[in-house]
Amino acid sequence: MTPWLIFGAKAVGGLACQMGVGPAFTIVERRVAAWIQGRVGPNRVGPLGLFQPLADLVKFISKEQIVPADADRVLFLLGPLLVFAPPIFGFCVIPYGNMIGDEHLQIANLPIGVLFVMSVISTGVYGMMLGGWASNNKYALLGSLRASAQIISYELSLGLAILIAVMMSSSLDLNVIVEQQAGKGFGAWNVFGGGHLSQLPSGLLGFGLMFICALAENNRLPFDLSECEAELVGGYHTEYSSMSLGVFMLSEYLSMILMCGLMTSIYLGGWSFPGITDPSDHSILAGLISWAVFMTKILSMMFVYVWIRWTLPRFKYNQLMDLGWKAFLPASLVNIALLAVIGVMGV
């Protein structure tokens, strides 16, 4: 019984990290957007407007679910779920805290965690393609083509940027990657070279590339061409209404959380923070502190996402593709070569 209880507790904890923060972050996004634009933002529902996501949920649920005539009903309704599932699935290998007793705070301790996340992330694009295609609407189809082309292009650079961290840590196990960065000061974080000063440029470049690719991968501004509501008819979810649209929107936040969690884990030291967490302390309190550190890191990164969203204008489609294929891909390949040379020379 006990292993199942522990597994259940870990699963609930991991899900709470993601499913709790996702809706909560919609209110952060709206408030920050409002502040940047000189407005106040939603502040009426509950204290400080904190219950706004609940009101949004009620609105989404109480709207009519419309399936267009001649749309493929099954695929149409399956689309949002196929976008919704991968981020949750991927989050189960992200370590969200230090060990408590003998248990890693991680739903599934896979030795190939990084590969698993990469492969799971890339399946999210099928939901978008199916949703756009099944809508029986040419604008939705074009939107889904835009979205999938963008995601597939940036997945390449994203994978190479992740590879930098993997090369620094010589492991695909996210737990090992985080533990290598924990308890040795800021210099041990992969973004600062993973303990070797000679790797600092590679770490910084890798993290920068990964951050930008994650923006593109999550369809966030300045790369939100797939769903620029104002001028391109909504994108792949043009025909969606009610909760299926809500699921699309929620899964956008969930994949943001997954991306931020992955970036935090492989580049920014995961749940560790010099002076606050102690990797050798496996008590419950230390576990909770490390969890709080991890969540703070994720939320700060998502705040930067929102900050960037309301600062930078959108790229044109050709600029987006140029950036992905002609700038990021060569840059990450050069970065890998550089890091490999440094690694072989053993400086």
Place this chain on the structure above:
Amino acid sequence: MANDDRVGSRDVEPKGFLAKTLMKLYVPSVLSGMKKTMEYMIRPKATLQYPEVKRVTRKGYRGEHRLKQDEQGRMKCVACFMCQTACPAECIEITAGPSPWPDRDKAPVQFRIDMMKCIYCGMCEEACPCDAIELTETYTQVSTSREEKIYDINRLLSN
């Protein structure tokens, strides 16, 4: 300096390979833009939470009308029709009658202002020889019918 905001613009010539590369990648421009948005984010907002917080009107704000009374509680108006004549919107309608007091001939029996027609120009206030009508600083007017928007003499006296 007046051009401090333009750190990332093209007319600033960067020096050195790293600076040139960063400039080409728009890194300084992006960072200065993000600095700007952060400034806007922490700046206090002009919005008032209206029903809870009401705007304090400036002195001399022209809101709803009021008919003034003297120290003995008698209304100052002598029904001279100056305000009705001066009104460009023709929203004032006075019915005059004999005055109950000995120091004047007439007093209004009815004094109506159609608040839907009124343009709050303050000409009535300027035209009045007895300083009997003035515009208050009340700017909220709530009513559920058109009839309610026509203020009669009692409403104006109690304003």
